[in-house]
Amino acid sequence: MCEEKVLMDAKQIEEAINTIGNGIIKEFGDISDVALVGIQTRGVEIAKRIKKHLETNSGNEIKMGTLDITFYRDDLATRGMLPAIKETAITFNITKKIIILVDDVLFTGRTIKAALETLMSFGRPQIIRLAVLVDRGNRELPIQPDYCGLKIQTKIGDKVKVRLKETDGINDTVVYCTE
Numbered sequence: 001m002c003e004e005k006v007l008m009d010a011k012q013i014e015e016a017i018n019t020i021g022n023g024i025i026k027e028f029g030d031i032s033d034v035a036l037v038g039i040q041t042r043g044v045e046i047a048k049r050i051k052k053h054l055e056t057n058s059g060n061e062i063k064m065g066t067l068d069i070t071f072y073r074d075d076l077a078t079r080g081m082l083p084a085i086k087e088t089a090i091t092f093n094i095t096k097k098i099i100i101l102v103d104d105v106l107f108t109g110r111t112i113k114a115a116l117e118t119l120m121s122f123g124r125p126q127i128i129r130l131a132v133l134v135d136r137g138n139r140e141l142p143i144q145p146d147y148c149g150l151k152i153q154t155k156i157g158d159k160v161k162v163r164l165k166e167t168d169g170i171n172d173t174v175v176y177c178t179e
Contacts, residue, residue: 002159002177003177003178004176004177005175005176005177005178006173006174006175007134007150008134008149008150008172008173008174009172009173010171010172010173012150013133013149013172013173016149016150017049017050017133018053020050020131020147020148021050021053021054021057022053022057023146023147024054024100024131025054025057027129027146031058031060031062033096033097033098034054034060034062034097034100035063035064035065035092035097035098035100036054036064036099036100036102037064037065037067037090037099037100037101037115037119038065038102038103039069040066040067040069040086040088041086041167042104042133042162042164042167043067043102043103043104044066044102045164045166045167046102046104046131046133046162046164047066047100048064050100050102051064065088065089065092065094066086066088066089066090067088067090067101067118067119068085068086068087068118069111069114069115069117069118070086088118090119093123094119094123094124094125095124095125096124096125096126097126098125098126098127098129099119099125099128099129100128100129100131101115101116101119101128101129101130101131102132103131103132103133104132104134104162105132105133105134105136105160105162106132106134106135106143106145107136107137107138107139107160108138108139108140108141109140109141109142109143110140110141112143113141113143116128130143130145130146130147131146131147131148132145132147132148132149133148133149133150133162134148134150134160135150135151136152136153136154137151137152137154138156150174152176155179157178158176158177158178158179159178159179160174160175160176160177161174161175161177162174163175
């Protein structure tokens with residue numbers, strides 16, 4: 001059992017999402033070709049919040065999809081049991097779109113690699129950018145976020161947990177747990 005330290009509370013998570021949204025608007029200006037794709041599970045909820053921010057601040061309707069990367073994982077055979085399959089739903093043409101791939105925590109980069117492989121089976125976007133709530137370091141692949149709410153350095157065995165009211169039924173928090 002480890003002792004949890006709160007890294008972000010609900011207000012800080014909201015501010016981070018607003019910062020990410022503002023960064024997207026600043027980079028692209030006209031965001032009419034921007035679409036969000038959230039990685040199951042918490043990446044989807046974070047993408048929904050970014051979507052709301054973008055729509056409120058731009059007046060544009062933003063398309064959004066969800067991505068389950070389970071079958072693209074490179075560790076599927078070594079996990080022991082088959083994980084629960086969640087929905088992949090991209091109901092719009094991603095070709096020539098600016099796709100913002102959204103996840104909760106960036107760690108080794110392997111989830112993002114799997115997400116990119118999954119996403120590319122739907123078409124060829126003009127640009128793909130990565131938005132994460134927390135970048136915890138320890139990359140195994142050369143993948144970096146374009147938009148990030150919080151960057152910290154952790155050890156391999158540490159845990160960073162994002163808890164959201166929609167998925168976990170408790171107040172929004174990001175906690176850090178060291179072994």
